[in-house]
Amino acid sequence: MSEYDPSTATIERELAAVEDALAGGVATSDEASARELQELALALRAEAPEPDPEFARELRTRAKAGFPPATGSLAATGASLRERLRPAKLRRALPAMGVIGGILVPIVLVASLAGSPDTDDADSGAGGGGAAVRADDGGGSVAPEAAERAPSGGSAAVTVSPGPPPQRFAPGQSNRKIERSIGLELEAPVDEMQRVADQVTSVTNRHGGFVLNSSLSTGDEGAGGDFELRIPSNRLRPALRDLSSLATVRSQSQSGRDVTRAHVTTRDRLQAARAERQSLLRRLENADTDEQAEAIRTRLDLVSAEINGLRAQLRDLRLRTDYAVVTVTLLAAEDGDDGGAGGAGSFDDALGDAGDLLAGTAGILIRVLAVALPLALIAGLGWLIGAALRRRRRESALA
């Protein structure tokens, strides 16, 4: 350790003196210490080795030519290739490759993971009975025949499927009597509920049916409506098509019950009762005594009562088979759903969709960043440590 411990001012002054000497090429300081350093600096400058002129000429030529590899020299080609593919270059590229990989791999992972639930949802939606189905006029209407294919009395919602040829189970046969019940859930925005309700009544009347009872609420809380309709069976198909086009069909259920046997039995019993009545009337005309006539009248009263009862039964059966029971439930559409009967959505809907899209994108981005950021940090840290180690290893040559 030197005993010479100069102040900062002295250091600055002597360094300035050294710089002056190097710039001017002579030691000019009046101060002995500084002048000594100036002379030493000049001596050190003079000690600088000079290149061999031959080497200088050769290198200058190569530099002017852009350092071409020596022609025909395998070693030069190898050296050039080594220079281009230096491991150091690859090492330097590793962090960047790591960062890119760290970003790309999570994106692929998240995208593949995010894609799966959508597919599952789509599948379950297609097979489930609760999916919203929008019927259209081009074959999306519900075929009443489908009701007969469903289990008797079943109320499972069925999807509207276009195209299948109608099955001939009962409707085409005049001797079969089918009692039909249709449940239809329509979804509409609250502000369109009144219009849909009016159109339900209008459609019912247009197809020769009638509204048995109805209720409608359009308040902010619990908006909705219920309609019990009777629609002629022979008009059921077009009527259902028109009703489905009024709003989004949330679900639909159909059931059918074959009452042909009850109808035939009642009709036969009525015919028999009528025949008996005719017979009794004839016997009454031919009665010989008052007692016989009284007994026949008593029997006639019973038969007439039976005929009236059977007529009522038959009329009730006919009403139930000639008119299908259609129950329409009107539901308020949730926010963000497409509640319009045929529109492409309002500006608010578009804004809502855009917000959902942005939120989804942001979600994916956050997931990607959650994976990529730590990887990028690790890669960056690795690169920094690698660079420091390389520098330290290189500088160890000076130790």
Place this chain on the structure above:
Amino acid sequence: MLVRSRGVSEALVEPLALMRDSQAEGFAELYERTFPRVYAYVASLLRDRAAAEDVTAQAFERAYRKRRSYRAGRGTMEAWLFGIARNAALDELRRRKRRAGLEGDREDTGAMGPDDHAELALRRQTVRAALASLDGRERDLIALKFAGALSNGEIGRILGMSESAVGTRLHRTITKLREACHE
């Protein structure tokens, strides 16, 4: 012809001029300006003429291939070139370290000419002996300053130090050399 707007300060004009100069300067100009100093620096560090020539050629070729990677914001072009030369020289030193360390290496860079005067010869011998007393880092600093003729700021860029730290270390090393010359 340079037309200067009124009210434009020197501080604004000077960097533009420098940038224009650096853009006009080709690699050939850089080579002409720096070749002797780069060689002197490398030779001072390696103390072996043959190795110094190889490393100097390698450094210029490497700089030529990487010339597009130079960024003016990270220092002067000379500092960038000397950084490349220094890395090449240190790599060479590491390769040679098994055979002979820096301290005990063969010295053939300063062969004396026939016309050297006795006094000058004695002085050079003294300085060389003093240089031999320095460790590797100190000799590297001296070589960058006096053989490479770099400014303290440029040396700081190469060594990863501040300009003032370079000045302090430089003063300490020269002082040590002076004392070694007196011994």
